[in-house]
Each structure stands twice: as structure tokens, then as C-alpha cells.
Amino acid sequence: MKVLTLNFLTCAVKTCKASSDSFPLHPKDAELVSDDVELNPQLLVNLLPRIDWNALRTTSTELGFPQLPEQPPTPEELQADEKLLKDLHTLLMETQMNEGKLVCGHCSHEYAVREGIANFLLPSHLV
Amino acid sequence: MYLIHCPSSVVRAPSALSGSLSGRGSWTHYGKCNMRGNDQSSVRLAVSLVPLLGPRLSGHRAVRHAKLGLREAGPHRDRIVTMASSSATPSALPSSSAADAVAKLTAAPTAGTETGTGTEPTAAEAEAEAYERTHVHGVYEAIAPHFSATRYKPWPAVGSFLRSRAAGAVGLDVGCGNGKYLGVNPDVFMLGSDRSPSLIALARDRCMQLQAQQGNAAEAGTGGEAGGAVVATDVLVADGLLLPFRERAADFVICVAVIHHMSTRARRQEAIRQLLRCVRLGEVGQTGGQVLVYVWALEQNASRRGWDEGGEQDLLVPWVLKSQQKQPKQQKPQKRALAQNQAIGGGDAVDKGGETPPSPTPAGPAEPGTPLSHTDPVFQRYYHLYRKGELEEDVLAAGGVVVSSGYERDNWWVVAANEPVPQGQQ
Numbered sequence: 001m002k003v004l005t006l007n008f009l010t011c012a013v014k015t016c017k018a019s020s021d022s023f024p025l026h027p028k029d030a031e032l033v034s035d036d037v038e039l040n041p042q043l044l045v046n047l048l049p050r051i052d053w054n055a056l057r058t059t060s061t062e063l064g065f066p067q068l069p070e071q072p073p074t075p076e077e078l079q080a081d082e083k084l085l086k087d088l089h090t091l092l093m094e095t096q097m098n099e100g101k102l103v104c105g106h107c108s109h110e111y112a113v114r115e116g117i118a119n120f121l122l123p124s125h126l127v
Numbered sequence: 128m129y130l131i132h133c134p135s136s137v138v139r140a141p142s143a144l145s146g147s148l149s150g151r152g153s154w155t156h157y158g159k160c161n162m163r164g165n166d167q168s169s170v171r172l173a174v175s176l177v178p179l180l181g182p183r184l185s186g187h188r189a190v191r192h193a194k195l196g197l198r199e200a201g202p203h204r205d206r207i208v209t210m211a212s213s214s215a216t217p218s219a220l221p222s223s224s225a226a227d228a229v230a231k232l233t234a235a236p237t238a239g240t241e242t243g244t245g246t247e248p249t250a251a252e253a254e255a256e257a258y259e260r261t262h263v264h265g266v267y268e269a270i271a272p273h274f275s276a277t278r279y280k281p282w283p284a285v286g287s288f289l290r291s292r293a294a295g296a297v298g299l300d301v302g303c304g305n306g307k308y309l310g311v312n313p314d315v316f317m318l319g320s321d322r323s324p325s326l327i328a329l330a331r332d333r334c335m336q337l338q339a340q341q342g343n344a345a346e347a348g349t350g351g352e353a354g355g356a357v358v359a360t361d362v363l364v365a366d367g368l369l370l371p372f373r374e375r376a377a378d379f380v381i382c383v384a385v386i387h388h389m390s391t392r393a394r395r396q397e398a399i400r401q402l403l404r405c406v407r408l409g410e411v412g413q414t415g416g417q418v419l420v421y422v423w424a425l426e427q428n429a430s431r432r433g434w435d436e437g438g439e440q441d442l443l444v445p446w447v448l449k450s451q452q453k454q455p456k457q458q459k460p461q462k463r464a465l466a467q468n469q470a471i472g473g474g475d476a477v478d479k480g481g482e483t484p485p486s487p488t489p490a491g492p493a494e495p496g497t498p499l500s501h502t503d504p505v506f507q508r509y510y511h512l513y514r515k516g517e518l519e520e521d522v523l524a525a526g527g528v529v530v531s532s533g534y535e536r537d538n539w540w541v542v543a544a545n546e547p548v549p550q551g552q553q
Contacts, residue, residue, distance in 0.1 A: 001361055001363065002359075002361050004316065004359070004361070005318060005361040005363070007373075008297065008318060008372055008373050008376050008377070009363075009371050009372065009373065010371055010372065010373045010374070011371065012365060012366070012369040012370065012371040013369075014369070017374065023373055035338065037338060040313075040359070042294065042295075042314075043294070043295060043314060043316070043359060045295070046293075046294045046295015046296075046314070047295050047297070047316055048295075049295075050295070050296075050297045050316075050376070050378070052373070052376075093359060111371075115328075115331070116331060117324070117327055117328065117331055117362065117363060117364060118363040118364070118371075119324065119363070119364040120320075120363060120364060120365040120366070120369070120370075120371040121322070121364060121365065121366055121369075122366070122369055127256075127369065
């Protein structure tokens with residue numbers, strides 16, 4: 001599961017949706033894998049406005065990456081900054097969570113990630 | 128079984144990663160390859176002959192068997208022969224999907240929950256869930272590799288919807304199955320979810336193959352399936368009624384041949400409501416992100432299934448797997464069937480949304496739900512066939528608006544969106 005994907009995931013429990021604590025989910029015991037993915041600068045630039053930057057900063061820090069800047073780059077800045085493009089590409093597209101858990105900050109439920117696949121099926125008492 | 132390019136290496140987190148973003152640190156490469164071969168034939172072998180569930184009809188739910196049991200079964204039976212006689216590498220099998228399915232099917236509550244009166248809303252809901260666990264989720268777990276092998280060609284209209292999305296759009300494919308739509312448009316980021324872990328494992332392998340193909344194509348300068356561009360996709364396991372997606376974050380959603388598996392109208396409408404919550408709102412006075420929904424139509428007078436206006440809408444449609452190991456005497460004829468099937472590329476060209484077309488039609492008595500022999504597992508999938516106008520009604524009941532709608536090859540489709548944001552409330 002890509003770090004990019006984490007930016008679009010929240011807790012599956014209905015009563016957690018309203019809480020800001022349910023996003024982003026927090027990685028736990030994460031084993032990360034790096035895939036070689038060809039850099040697609042235009043896709044990154046286009047995706048930038050869709051990314052919740054604050055959540056990405058949180059995720060990045062929790063996974064042990066250095067702190068991202070407080071403000072996201074503008075598309076123009078990103079377009080012009082080869083190093084930043086490469087770094088974001090590494091973080092968002094190439095870094096995969098292969099094993100571990102995703103924890104909801106609101107209900108504390110842990111979703112398992114196995115072989116790169118997160119499982120959001122809930123036990124019956126949480127449905 | 129062929130080897131595919133393996134670009135992966137394992138990195139232990141988090142300490143080994145510090146500094147990598149800024150280029151100061153170093154990644155600890157263990158050199159472990161996480162790619163797995165996904166030769167279809169090896170995956171197919173996982174279809175072991177799972178004991179089947181007979182139809183279990185709920186007292187209050189009028190569900191009829193499809194009339195075309197053996198017609199539906201014909202090509203599938205032939206294909207399962209193909210699978211079982213292919214050579215395979217055991218390590219490439221999806222994680223004991225068939226065995227899992229057996230356990231789940233066996234464990235699925237049935238009689239106790241389905242004979243209740245269902246007067247309480249929660250009891251009725253639990254009953255519907257249990258019913259779908261047996262007649263949808265369990266079935267797809269058991270038939271995943273076989274099902275996936277028949278689902279490889281995108282619907283033309285879904286493909287054109289996907290290709291017309293803006294570059295950089297974020298899209299969801301809810302009920303993505305084996306992920307056949309995930310790589311259609313390389314300029315968008317597609318996130319697929321499905322209720323079936325076995326289908327998602329196949330989808331994940333497909334994503335990795337696409338990625339590897341793109342990498343190889345770039346190196347060789349040849350251009351791949353999507354013109355050589357990197358395909359950004361990811362998949363996860365989730366229930367369509369309990370989606371884990373950040374609300375209002377997606378630019379579009381597709382949901383193809385999924386909602387007709389929900390066994391009550393309230394659940395079908397709730398499923399559409401969930402999809403609508405995923406897409407972003409529009410500018411003032413405009414609809415925002417679009418949701419494309421495909422469902423099987425009741426009106427199929429052009430097909431050989433025989434269903435049409437005025438008919439029963441809630442059906443159990445059989446999916447038959449044919450035993451090979453238990454019939455060693457038929458080994459040679461089956462191998463010939465294999466060669467023929469391979470020569471024509473697997474038969475059915477286009478996914479019919481819910482079903483592949485029933486061709487060729489085998490001879491013999493076609494009693495619905497009756498196995499071809501005592502060794503042939505039959506899985507009964509529940510379908511609600513939508514009548515004309517019903518899908519639009521469900522979109523409105525879910526609080527959405529209909530952007531466009533239509534009929535394509537035995538399916539109704541709708542492009543839905545959220546109500547436009549009124550002036551002054553942006």
C-alpha cells in the first residue's frame with residue numbers, strides 16, 4: 001500500500017467519520033518496501049491539490065521520514081523543483097507499507113496490512 | 128509461469144528511512160523480492176473443488192433460481208478444465224483462497240438467521256448481511272480465480288468514462304474485483320476496493336504487473352499497455368457499506384456490477400449514498416465529482432437468459448465449477464478442451480457486467496442449481512435485476528442527482544453526483 005493511498009483512507013467505523021481523529025490513520029509496526037516506479041512529474045503535480053498536506057506531514061513523520069515543510073509547494077514550485085519532485089515521488093509512489101497495522105486515532109481499532117493489502121472489514125461489534 | 132522483472136527491495140522502517148527524503152540517509156536494502164509471478168494458470172489452480180452451498184431461500188425474500196443453470200455453466204466448466212490441467216507453481220497461489228472460502232462458507236450462519244421474521248430493523252439488517260455473506264461474499268471468495276479469468280476486458284462505456292477524467296484526478300473503483308479498470312487511464316490515481324480478499328489479492332498482483340510492465344517498457348522504449356506511462360493504482364479490502372475512504376476526497380467513483388448484489392433496496396440505496404459521500408462537492412451551483420454505477424438489467428430481451436420486463440427481479444444465479452481431479456478418466460478429452468479454449472483466447476470477449484454471456488450452450492437437462500455431477504460445485508450468487516428507471520430512483524433516494532443514465536448490453540448505468548451546493552453555502 002502506497003503512502004499516497006494512506007492520504008485517502010480513514011476509519012471504516014461509521015461513528016468515527018465525524019471525528020478529525022480518524023484521519024489520517026496511524027501506521028504501526030510498519031514494514032516498508034521500496035518499489036522502483038518511474039517518475040511521472042505531471043501526475044504528481046496534478047495530484048498535489050488533491051492531497052491533504054497536513055495529513056501527509058503526519059504520515060511522513062510517523063513513518064520516520066524527515067518533516068515536510070508546513071505549506072505544500074504550489075504546482076509551479078513543484079514543477080520547477082526536481083529534487084522535491086523526486087522526494088515526493090519516493091514518499092508517495094515508491095514507498096509501500098507491506099506489513100503492519102493502521103490505527104484509528106478515534107476508536108483505536110487496528111486494521112491489518114498484509115502483503116501490501118490493508119483489510120478494512122470490521123468485526124461485527126463495530127459494524 | 129514466467130518470471131517478471133522484480134524492482135522491489137525490502138526496507139525496514141522506520142529508523143532506516145530517516146533522512147531519505149532529504150537525501151542524507153540511506154535505505155537499508157535487504158534485496159528481498161516482493162514481486163510475485165502472476166501467471167494466470169498458476170493462480171487458477173487454486174480453484175479446488177469446494178463443497179457447495181445449495182440455495183438457501185429466505186422465508187420473506189422471493190428469490191428464484193435463474194433458468195439457465197447449465198447454459199451459464201457450460202463455458203465455465205470448460206474453462207475450469209483448462210485451469211486444472213495447466214502447469215503451475217504452488218508458491219504463486221493466492222493465499223489458500225479456496226481453503227479460506229470453504230471455511231467461510233461453512234462458518235456462514237444460515238438457517239438460524241434466515242428463518243427469522245426480521246421485524247426489527249437491526250435483525251433484518253443482520254439477516255441481509257448473513258444472506259449476502261452466503262450468496263455473494265462467500266461465493267466470490269470461492270470462485271475468485273475462475274471469476275477473474277473471465278473478467279479481463281473493460282466495458283467500453285466504463286473505459287470511455289475513465290479515459291475522459293482529468294489528468295491528476297483521484298478515482299475509486301468500489302467493488303473492483305480483479306482490478307481490470309485500474310490501469311485504463313494512466314493519468315489518474317485509481318484506488319480499488321473489494322469485499323473479497325481473494326479478488327483483491329489478484330488485483331494487487333495485476334497492479335504490480337502493470338507497474339513492472341511499465342518499468343520494462345520504459346527501459347526497452349517500447350511503450351506498454353497504457354502508452355508507457357506509469358500506472359498509479361492501489362487496492363484494499365473493504366465492505367461497500369463501510370467504505371474507509373476520506374469523504375469528499377475523490378474526483379470520481381466507478382461501481383460496476385456490485386450494487387445488484389445487495390439484497391434489500393435499503394442497502395442498495397445506502398451503497399449509493401456511500402459512493403456519493405466519497406466524491407468532492409462542486410463549485411457553487413454545480414455538481415461535483417461523478418459516480419458511475421452499472422447494474423444488471425431485468426430487461427434483457429436481447430440476451431439468451433430469457434429475463435425481461437415484468438419478470439422476477441431477485442434471483443440466484445448459479446456459477447458452476449467442474450471437478451477435474453476427481454474424474455481422471457476424462458483427462459484426455461479435457462486436455463483437448465483446454466487446447467481449444469486457449470486457441471480462442473478464453474471465449475467470452477466482454478464482461479457482461481454481472482455475467483459472461485452463456486455460450487456455447489451445452490446440451491442436456493438444464494435444471495437450475497443442479498450440479499452437472501455430484502462433484503461439480505455450484506455457487507448461487509444473489510442478484511437484484513434492476514428494472515427500467517429503478518437505478519435513477521435509488522440515486523434520488525440516496526440524495527444524489529442523475530447527471531446521465533442509459534442502457535448498455537443488459538445493464539442499466541447511471542452517472543450520479545451530489546446535489547449542487549446552493550449559493551452562499553460554499
